[in-house]
Amino acid sequence: MVSIEEYGEYETAWCPGCGNFSIIKCLKQALAEQDLAPHDIIISSGIGQAAKLPHYMRCNMFNGLHGRSLPVAQGIKMANPEIPVIVTSGDGCSYGEGGNHFLAALRRNMDLTVLVHDNQIYGLTKGQASPTTARGHVTKAQPEGNRSDGFNPVATTVAMRASFVARAFTGEPGHLVATIKEAMTHRGFSLVDILQPCVSFNKVNTYAWYKERVHILEDHDPTDWAAAMTLSEEFGDRIPLGVIYREDKPVFGLGGRLAEHAYDKNDLKAVLQSYT
C-alpha cells in the first residue's frame, strides 16, 4: 500500500493559511488510497500559485505555461493512455487564459482529472479579478467593482454535458478526498472545481463566508441533467458541494503507448507505393 509520505514534503511559496495546502494534502491522500505511487501518475499544470503544486510533491510532472495545462495534459494522454493524468491549476489559468482549451477539452472528453483551485481572484499577481470573481467585487484593479459577470464553471460544464462535474471545498477535506477519488475513477473528462479561499487577496469569499453557505449534496441524482442544470445555478446563500453531473460518454484517445511505437517498414513502403 502506498503511504502519503512517499509523495514527500517540500517547502512551498504559498502563504500561510492558503487553501492550496489542503488541496495538496487531499490529493496525496486520494492517490495513496488508490494505491498510486508517485511514478504511477503524471501531473500537468500551468502557471500561478496553484500550478506550482507538482513542484511540491514527488511525482511525474509537466509544469508548463499559463493557461496551457490542458493541451499539454491531452498530449500526454494521447501519447500514453495508460497513465492517470491530473491537471492542477487556478481559475485564471483554467477558465481565463486557457478558456478556449477548457471548452475544447471537455468536448474532446479525454480521461483526465482536472482540479481547479478556484479562489475567485488572481493571487500571484496580487489581487486582480479572475474569471470567477463576482460582478461588483472591488479589487485594486477593479476599484469600482468588477464590471463583468463571474464565469460559472459548473453551469458551463453541465450545460455542455461534461462527463463529470463536481464542486468541493478546501474546508471539507474528507469530502474533497472522496471527490478527487471519484473523479479519478470516472472514465472521461472530470472537473473538480475546488473552492479555495485566498487569505491574502480575497476579502469577500473567505473561509467564514463559505462555511456559512456550503452544503454537501445528499439526495441529488448526478445523472439527471435537468436537475444538475438547476443545481449548477445555485451559488449564493447556499452552495452545493459534490458530484453535480455525471455521464458516461465515448472517451477520446485510446491508442497505444507512443514511446514504444515502431512502424513496420513494409507498411511505410506501401504508403510510398501509393504515390506512384
Next chain:
Amino acid sequence: MPEKSVNIVIGGAAGQGLVTIGQLLSKAITRAGHHLLVTQRYMSRIRGGHNTYAIRMGEEEMLGGTETIDILAALNAETLDKHLDAMSAGALVVAGDDLDTKGLNALRIPYEKLASKPLFHNTAMLGVLGRAVNLDLGILEELLRQTFAKKGDEVVGANLDVLRKAYAWVSDQDHDFFCDIKPGGPKGRMMVNGNEAIGLGALAAGCNFVSFYPMTPATGVAMALVAKGAPLGLQYEQVEDEIAAMNMAIGASYAGAKALVTTSGGGFALMEEGVSLAGVSETPLVCVVVQRPGPATGLPTRTEQADLNLVLHSGHGEFPRAIFAPATPEDCFYLTHRAFDLAETYQTPIFILSEQYLADSYRDVEPFDLDDLPEVAAPLLEWKEGDYKRYVLTDDGISPRVVPGFSETLVRADSHIHAEDSSITEEKSLSVAMNSKLLRKGAGLFEEVIGPDYYGADNPDALLVCWGANLGACLEAMDRYDGGKSLAVLHFKQVYPLREEQFMDHLEGAGRVIAVEGNATAQFAQLIARETGFMTSDRILRFDGRAMTWEYVLKGLTDIL
C-alpha cells in the same frame, strides 16, 4: 536546364475541377516516365476567382517553373484573356468550342458531342490534353479506373467512354502543335508535393503524433499524415487553435511521442510561446512552417519567403534551434527525417521552413530510400544509474531524457529556470549554469550544420545566393544567361545556424554577390551579414506572392550585370 520541356497551364475558376484535371494529368505524365514540376496558383475562395495549375513536363529533371506557356487549357474565357501574353510561339490552346480562342492554334473541344453530361467535361479535357502530349491511352485508362473504382463500374465505364472518345477526337483535328518530349524515361517514380514529402519524411523518422489547426498552405502536411499515418499508429488531433497544437505536441513529446506541428506564419505567431516552452523544458519538437505572404492575413494562398526572421527569433529567451529550408520534395523528406533526429538528440525545437510554392508543387521523384536512412535518436524508458535528474548539468549540455510512465523514474519537466532536479530556482549561479547548459547544446547543433551547395564557375563574376525553393529558378537562370559574365549559385538548405567556414570563400571569391529571395528586405542576406559581417552587393527580390522563376531571376541579372 531542361533541353526540352512543355509547360501546360490549366486555368479556370475555383470549383471547375482544374486541380482534378491537373493531378490526373500529372500522375499520368509521371507514370509515362516523364519528369514534371507543378506550380499552383490559387485564391482564397472556394468557388470562382482565377486559379492555375501549371505542369512543366520535360525530358530532364526540372527544379523550377517557367512563365512561358506551351499549352493553355482554358476552362473559362477569363483564362484565355489573362494568359495570351505568355504564350510561346506555336503554343496550343485547349478549350471548349463555346469559347473564343482568338484565332490561335487551338483544339476546341465539342463537349456536347464527346460527353453526355457536364460532369464528364473534365474527363474529356484530360483525354484531349493526354493525347496532345502523346501519353499512352492505357495509362490514362488505368488512372481513371483507379480514381473512380470506389464509385462503381458504371461511373468507371462512363468516364472511360468519354476519355476514349476525346482521345480519338484529337487525331482527326487540324492543329500544328507538336510535343517532342520523348516517352519512356524513368519508371516507378512517385508523384509528391512538398507538403506530402514532409509528411512522409516525418513518418520515416517515426513521427507518431501531429496536432494542428488548419491553415493554408500548411494543412497538406497534416492531411498527408492523417491520410497515410493512421495504419502506422499515428495519433492526431485537429485542435482548437495553434496554441493548443503546440502545447499538445509538447505534452505528447514529453510522454514519448515523436511529435510534429505544422502551420503557416499567422499560426506560428501564436505558437511562439510554446516554442520557448519547448526550449526551456528541453522537449524535442519538429515544427513545420509553410510560408505565405504576410503581414497578418497578407496574400493567404500565395508564396513568399518572408518568415525567416519570425522563425529565427521565435520564442522569448535564449535557446538553441536549427532551421532547414528545403528546395525540393527530396529535401522535404530527408531534412524532415533529420529534423526529428536533431530534435531528439538536442531536445530542442527544430524547424522546417517551407513555402507555398514548394508545398503545392508536385514533382516526380525516385521513391524515397527507407533502407539507408540513419537511425533516429530515442529517449530512455528508464534510468538505472542512481538518482535521476532531468536537467543534470553536462559538458555538452545534453541531459539524458527519460519518458515518464514506464518505470519508477520520475520525470519532471519545467517551464521556469530550474535546478538539475527540476525544482524552481532563482539562485544566481544556478540560473547562469542552467542557461549556459541550454546554449551549450547549440555547439553540438552547430557541428551538424549542413553546408550550402555550390554550382557553377569558381570565382565567378557574380554569385547568386539563395535558400529554400528558389534554387531551381537560380540554376536555370544561370544556365540561360548569355551576357558574357561567369556565374555561380550558392544554395542554403539549412539557413540556421550558419558556419562561416562552409561558404565564406565562395562569398569572398565572387565579383558580385547577389541575394535572390522571395521577400522585400533580403532577410537571409541580413542574416549572413549578422553572422559573418559579409555584405551582399546586390539583390533580386520577389514579393508579389508569386514563385520565383528563371525569367524573373534572369531579368534581375541582366539589370544588375
